[in-house]
Amino acid sequence: MKTTFTFLIFGLLTLTSFGQNRFGNPLFIEQNQHFRLVGRPAGYNSSCINTDIRTGLSHPGNYAYQNKKALAIMQQLDTYEYKEYDAVGSIWVNSSLNEFTYDGGGNNTSDIFSSWNLENQNYELMNKKVLGYDENGNRISDTDYSWDETSGEWIQAYRYLYTYNTEGNLTIGYSYFWDETTTSWEMSGRIERSYDMYGNLTEEINSWWDMSTSQWMNSSKTENSYNVNNLIIESIYYMWDFMGNDWMNMSKTEYTYNSYDFLTLLMDFQWNSTSNQWVYDYKDEFTYDSNMNMIQDMEYEWNGSVWVVSGKYEYNYNNDFTFNELILPWFFEQGISGLQHMLLDITEYSGSSFELTGKSIFNYSEVNITGIENVEADQIGVYPQPASSVVSFNWNLFPLSSD
Secondary structure, X not given: OOOOOOEOOOOOOOOOOOXXXXXXXXXXXXXXXXXXXXXXXXXXXXXXXEEOOOOOOXXXXXXXXXXXXXXXXXXXXXXXEEEEEEOOOOEEEEXXXXXXXXXXXXXXXXXXXXXXXXXXXXXXXXXXXXXEEOOOOOEEEEEEEXXXXXXXXXXXXXXXXXXXXXXXXXXXXXXEEEEOOOOEEEEXXXXXXXXXXXXXXXXXXXXXXXXXXXXXXXXEEEEEEEOOOOOEEEEEEEEEEOOOOEEEXXXXXXXXXXXXXOEEEEEEEEEEOOOOEEEEEEEEEEEEOXXXXXXXXXXXXXXXXXXXXXXXXXXXXXXXXXXXXXXXXXXXXXXXXXXXXXXXXXXEEEOOOOEEEEEEEXXXXXXXXXXXXXXXXXXXXOOOOXXXXXXXXXXXXXXXXXX
């Protein structure tokens, strides 16, 4: 079964690593290789966000957020659990836990990730993410920490700073790492983004900082195309060729929608440099229920001649609460497009025989959110970290017709 996005909900891990074969996938997130969301909220399209692992930079982007109202009773996501299935004992085994805190306006301010110690039968602290916002609700900073068992303290590791234009779109971001020797933040990566007149992300360029020359070096680029409804239909990912001094094709993702503008098919391709052609890699087929909830994601791998089922995800909801009644943590901002109602759990199956492998469980509490202005679009960031590959995922905010 492929890894679509190994996205470490920061909390989930300090490093985000995304599947090598899923560079261009939109609307997907997999937390710790477990959690993933697909689709988009009713009335909104998809746009694109990319994370360049080499630069280690997170890439906030636009997304359609809830219309929070003053004195509103909301359902707040407090914890996210991941459990693995023990086929021998036919039992669910704890694996990881994320705990979230929020400010009075419903902004997610921290995410603490713990891993289950099977021997001691308890959760152990691993990582923490602290998020900062400006007066417009834009996420302008992330600071990531790792837990030091010896000192019993949080040790800072990475910091990400984001800048937005007057339309609320992220235009540039910088990543830094903490240098213990100089006890200061050192520059690591940069992201630059361009948009069309509708606010669709059309190009994103990632660079890394060469400390020896004090220059920015190209790393990766993503170019997106949209249809007349401002739905993303193609995303092409490139790597910089230092020998040829040019951009190299790496991967491509194509998107197909139904008559209601819901994503139904996602096709991934890899570039074959020998034949100079795009070749099949992976595909996903999505199914929705009558409440517009995405209830199944069927995954396939291309074996060179035919498509082979590699697994599936099944999604379960509480339809008593709509998306606009939810207060959600930062990582949902990347995969928010799959939510029409309260997501309760996601069950994961592997292989063509659909062997039960894991489950994501989301726990909520009722809260009273006060003094919040209506926000139709917010900014998001993907937790960056150094890793061995580069990844992309996509969505945008352009409202669809309500007809």
